[in-house]
Amino acid sequence: MVDATVAITSETSENEVLSRIYEVGYHIIPTIAEENLEKVVGGIRATIEKAGGSFIAEGAPTLTKLAYPMEAREGDRRISHDRGYFGWVKFEAPVAIAEMLEEMLKADASILRSIVFRTVREETRARMKAPTLREVKRTDTIRSSPRREEEVSAPISEVDLDKALQDITTD
Template identity: 35%
Template sequence: MATLMTEEKIEDLNEKPPKTYEIGYWLAPFVAEDAKEATVAKEIVAPIEAIGGTVTGQITPALRKLAYPIRKMIDNKYTNFREGYFGSIRFKAVPQSADTLNQTLAKSDLIVRFLLIEIPKVAKIKPQAVVADSGATGPVAKVPTPTAHPEADKVPADEAAIDREIDDLLVEATS
């Protein structure tokens, strides 16, 4: 017996678990210093929350000089920027909403440039126990660690011996 899939069930199947994303952005320098947090909340955090995302961390924007001028069209005029407020925000959201957020941020006149990336999950490395050879029956012997220069351990006993070694080295070098 076949069951019909409703749109709600299809959407549930397409839902993927949330992923961690980060947005690095440049705000326009004409944003007032005391209004930059409010601008970030309105232009970046609000769209993240509108798509169902949750902000997990952020770096407060600071005024920085750009490595090269960036040109952006604002009100049908090109504007060149040589500085801006740089900041970043980390958030969790479902993958399907990342494209919507990308389009929303691209339309903002106050965001000069941004980059939206997915932060990969870092696999936790489990420490591995060292297993002795199955043929070994007794205690494990310590292996001496070799020194970088075994000759360095041989130190002449007195100044006369040091002088003789220097003379020998000089004779070898000139011949």
């Protein structure tokens, strides 16, 4: 146990810069044109690359409905948005990147909200399919079942009916 800790500390001092796995998630304001999205994402990627980071995985920004309205400052006014282009990047970079990236994202007016946190290299998204209430095949058509033909019975006499009623009531 003690040996392991010693080994780790010596390793980090050799490398000098300690690299960690981070993920950045961001919402780009929905008013931005779709062709300019790449420019904003490019800015984030450039910041990571400049700090000596390498990319692991990425999710392209897609228009997502927000669970609650978020306000963004546009000049002097505050504008409320109910949707945003949500994207994310997973990368490995020296520890100084986290603070740098956060500051850069906060300063960017086209970023509605962002988050930077430590994660693991493996794919973290669950490969589980959310349980559906029931599965119905699209091709299935509901066929109407043939109606049961009404039973044609012989006319019941009054006497028989009375007798049957009597039996029921005595029971």
